[in-house]
Structures are given as structure tokens and as C-alpha cells.
Amino acid sequence: MSNSEKELKDQIQKLVLDSIQLDKELREKYQIGDKFRFIHDRLDALRVRIEEDLKEMAQEIEKKISRLAEDETTVYVYLFNAQGLAFPTWQKMVNPSVFYEYSVNRPLYADKTQIESFIRSRSNKAQHGYISVVIKKSDILPVPEGTEQPKDPVGSPLIKIREGSLKFNRMLSFTYQGSDYVVNEAGQLVKKQSE
Structure with a gap:
């Protein structure tokens, strides 16, 4: 509807x-x-x-x-929150106004296992989370010739996407300490119901 x-x-x-x-x-x-x-x-x-x-x-x-269309894929956006132990502080990091910035200034992964591996390598895991967002495959930018694929500190490849291609309404979930959350109608993070 x-x-x-x-x-x-x-x-x-x-x-x-x-x-x-x-x-x-x-x-x-x-x-x-x-x-x-x-x-x-x-x-x-x-x-x-x-x-x-x-x-x-x-x-x-x-x-x-x-559901993903053939021309879509899921990307994983890494988030760091110094006050991550206080769950409500994550709320302001998962709202529509910041998604444009995330397409430019956050580490992005094409593989969920790689971002989870990176978070596991961190000392204070409560300060780390990520959002899963659906984008068009054509929004993933190729690595320019003559340059090396960017990597995170544990050696996993990072991707770059077209500026502004992350849309809040295409967010699948926010993952924090192994649990998935979604934004409800009131704009609050709530634990995702298992399907």
C-alpha cells in the first residue's frame, strides 16, 4: 500500500x-x-x-x-559511538538526517562477515555497531586504476559509493552487540522481530 x-x-x-x-x-x-x-x-x-x-x-x-531487486545489494555502514554503552545515544546516529553524510565519511563494507570481524577485533565492542542498507549496485564506485583497494585495520576491503546513495527508507537494520534493531513508526530503535 x-x-x-x-x-x-x-x-x-x-x-x-x-x-x-x-x-x-x-x-x-x-x-x-x-x-x-x-x-x-x-x-x-x-x-x-x-x-x-x-x-x-x-x-x-x-x-x-x-526484498532485493536484481540491481540492488546490501552494504554495511560502520558506526562508532564513544558513549555506545548507553543504548539511547545510538538513536541520533540512526536517523534520516545523517544518511547523506554516511555515504561519504563512514567505512563501508560489501560483506557482512567482514564488518563483524572488524568489530570483533575492537577492544570495547559496545562502542561499535553498523547499519545494513540496500543500494543500487551501480552506486558502488569502482576502484580507480592505479590505486589500491582501501582496507580496514584488519585487512578487509572497504568500498566507496556514490555520494547520497544511502537512503533511510532502505535501511534494513541497525546491528549492535549481535542484535538487530529497526526504527519503529515513532522513530525509535526497537529489537527486530525474528521472521
């Missing part, structure tokens, strides 16, 4: 919730009690159905994001 359809469902959900609240207030005000109960029951059934539809829609969106 598109964003406009989701917005429409959200508006309908709000309307139904407001109607349920108004029904409750009017029943109390006019002392109707359980008369015309079918109105309340229908509104409640509608509320449940909308909530189920919104949940399904969120799952569909997540599946679409995690």
Missing part, C-alpha cells in the same frame, strides 16, 4: 476511535445504557479490523523493503 493509503487508514482509525469515545460519552450523558448496542459493537469491530489491516500493511512494507 502507498503512503496515501496508509494516511487514509490512519485517519479512518482516528475517526472510528473518536466515534467510539463519543458513543460512550453520549450513552452516559443521556443514560442510554446498552440500548442500541449494535452501534457500539459495529464500531468496535471496525476498529479491530482497521488495526489488523494496519499491522498487515506494516508487515508488507517491511517485506518489500527487505
